[in-house]
Amino acid sequence: MITLSRMASAFFLILALTIIRPPGAHAKTITIDDSGTQALEPSVTMRWKTAAPSRSAGSNLMIGTTTIRVRINVMPWLRHAGRIYLALPAQKPGPIRLSWITQGRFLPGQLVSGNRVLVYAGPITTPFMEDTLTFQFSVSGTLMGRAVPVTYHFEMDEG
């Protein structure tokens, strides 16, 4: 009976551990609440990067800059280490290049739509993380027949 009891205890312990961390579990990525974020301009004015085109039509980039006060809610990860990414999903109108500079809370960087880039790695010590980011979007003018919404988000890798 004692042996059976110990086996049962071991079984429940294993079961409990299995629930907490399944074998082979991967890091979980969660979109971070950024409802406190504010854009200083209502829209990003896109202009030709160069006033004149090249002879071969190879230089049709339009660029636009905007400043955004980023405020993300990281309370769920408070007092834990975290890795925060800026993600720009693949979306219409097509390939979008995004670069940004920061005031220091997050890392500056650049990416092309369909990718993400690490902007913070370290302990989460405050419920909210804030920074002012200056974004520069670059899109081919051939894709910009009209105004287009572009979506990005911050995400946390857990695990």
Next chain:
Amino acid sequence: MRANTPSSLAPTGMSPAGRGLRYSRDTLRRLNVGAVLLAAASSAAAYTVNLNPAAPQEIYLQVGVGAFTKNYNVGGQPGINTTINTVSTTLATGVVGNGTAQAMTTNSTAAQSYWDGFTFCTVPAQLYIGGFFRTTGATTAAAVVTATVPVALTDATGDSIPFSQINWTSSGISDPPTEPFPAGTFVSGGVQTVGSMASNTWNESCWTFSYLNTQVAAAGTYTGAVLYTMTAP
């Protein structure tokens, strides 16, 4: 462990004394964390900005001298130059109307392309014509350059020479045979297309004008003005 609904919890730090219901610090933390996670999950959202193409169309046409702050390939910006250039020739009395075409020269000094400063035309033998138009979207329509041509060149006494007595060839140093502004002959009293520009491309040619000299005209100075117009779709 018995579960308690969050609604039965007093906010942290606001538990009234003597209420009887007490939760351990650990229990409170777990329940609060659970509530926060729920809130975060419900409000997490992507951020959207609108990219708005401003001044999506730009055109630039240069016939003769033009205006750029500096060459395009080093960030130059196009400007406005109101100069009207001339193309002219002077015939000796003995050759008037003999059917031998007479080369015309220009007072334009535009030899270099504003694209990169490359010496593209030979002055005064050639007249530079070039430009571009920018437009957004996947349009493939080209901008068209037309010439509005008077019926004739005239002198002070009313004599005239049809504009159709003037033609031009087209080339450019190091250019392929095909030119965006090809060779042609003026159509007297008409509006004629003299070239086109595909969207978002730089286009340029050098024109060499000739007076065909197939008719005898009275002595005099004959002038006429051709207006070049660029029309973007």
